[in-house]
Amino acid sequence: DNNMELVEIRKKLKKVQDKDRYEHTKGVMYTAGCLAMAYGYDMHKAMLAGLLHDCAKCIPNKKKLKMCSQHHISVSEFEQEHPFLLHAKLGAYVAKAKYDVTDENILSAITWHTTGKPEMTLLEKIVYIADYIEPKRDKAPNLAIVRKLAFQDLDECMYKILADTLAYLEENPKDIDNATKDAFLYYRDLHMKRQS
Numbered sequence: 001d002n003n004m005e006l007v008e009i010r011k012k013l014k015k016v017q018d019k020d021r022y023e024h025t026k027g028v029m030y031t032a033g034c035l036a037m038a039y040g041y042d043m044h045k046a047m048l049a050g051l052l053h054d055c056a057k058c059i060p061n062k063k064k065l066k067m068c069s070q071h072h073i074s075v076s077e078f079e080q081e082h083p084f085l086l087h088a089k090l091g092a093y094v095a096k097a098k099y100d101v102t103d104e105n106i107l108s109a110i111t112w113h114t115t116g117k118p119e120m121t122l123l124e125k126i127v128y129i130a131d132y133i134e135p136k137r138d139k140a141p142n143l144a145i146v147r148k149l150a151f152q153d154l155d156e157c158m159y160k161i162l163a164d165t166l167a168y169l170e171e172n173p174k175d176i177d178n179a180t181k182d183a184f185l186y187y188r189d190l191h192m193k194r195q196s
Helices: 002-016 019-039 043-052 061-070 077-081 083-097 104-111 122-133 143-150 154-169 178-195
Strands: none
Touching: 002 019, 002 043, 019 043, 019 122, 043 083, 043 104, 043 122, 061 083, 077 083, 083 104, 104 122, 122 143, 122 154, 143 154, 154 178
């Protein structure tokens, strides 16, 4: 039963996540569920993806790198230097291996929730955006605008988040990965086409 699955996974996550991460996780789960309602997507899948998006976040960075090599998960030079990014693709592996999630759509949404990418699926956008706007988030600029956009137009919302994310990362340009840049250019193009 769907609800039992969410309850069981929550119990397991509560044991491995610190309090703030667990609260954030619940926020993303519910926000993903709300976005799924708004866009006619399968609510359970969205909530499951939201619940598991950070399931590898609390693994120490050294161990993240070790697990990736053990399980033949490719690590770029950039990821080697920024191992926190690995929690996304490693999270997809953990979701499958430890939490028995086999749905490729869910695993892909977990994989891309940190950087984004061009041509994201509906679920990928839902999890990426839910991660950014869940109620406990309070650091990002323009959150009120982004939160409103999330329920009006997912592509415009992606554009705004990616623009703000890159503006923030510009302070340390060497911390910007290519996937985020590519995602931004893709959603900026969509945005420009609509303006014309």
